[in-house]
Amino acid sequence: MSQRIPSLAERTKVAIELGIIEPGEVLTPLQQKKLAQTIQIAEAEEADEAEADASDPIPLIVKVHADLIEAGLSDLAAARIAAALAPDIWRANQGAAHARTH
Structure with missing residues (x-):
């Protein structure tokens, strides 16, 4: 199953929330790639937790x-x-x- 690719806006929002950049700053290509991977991992973990916890x-x-x-x-x-x-x-x-x- 392929994961969706987070938009640049999503990556920028997460970067600001995590304090990686300040509002108005631009993400480098490497930061964009790492943030996309981080968001994908977090979404996969949330889906796994939701599935595991469905009966708890x-x-x-x-x-x-x-x-x-x-x-x-x-x-x-x-x-x-x-x-x-x-x-x-x-x-x-x-x-x-x-x-x-x-």
Whole structure:
């Protein structure tokens, strides 16, 4: 399976986020190549983790919490919402796996 090639804009954004360049600076060809490879590796690892974690409810609950904080909720509010959703997430993933084995 071939990986997509990240755009120059994506590579530049990552370079700025990582502090490799400052906004307005231009990436060298070598930096562009290394950043494209880095982005591809990160995407492949994320896909592998998502596939491995698909039946494990704990990472899903943690992701819900993190996404809520990223959306602007306080840590306490995000924790309460994640806790309220946790049983449903657990049943939808872990519970379904147990139900098939019994």
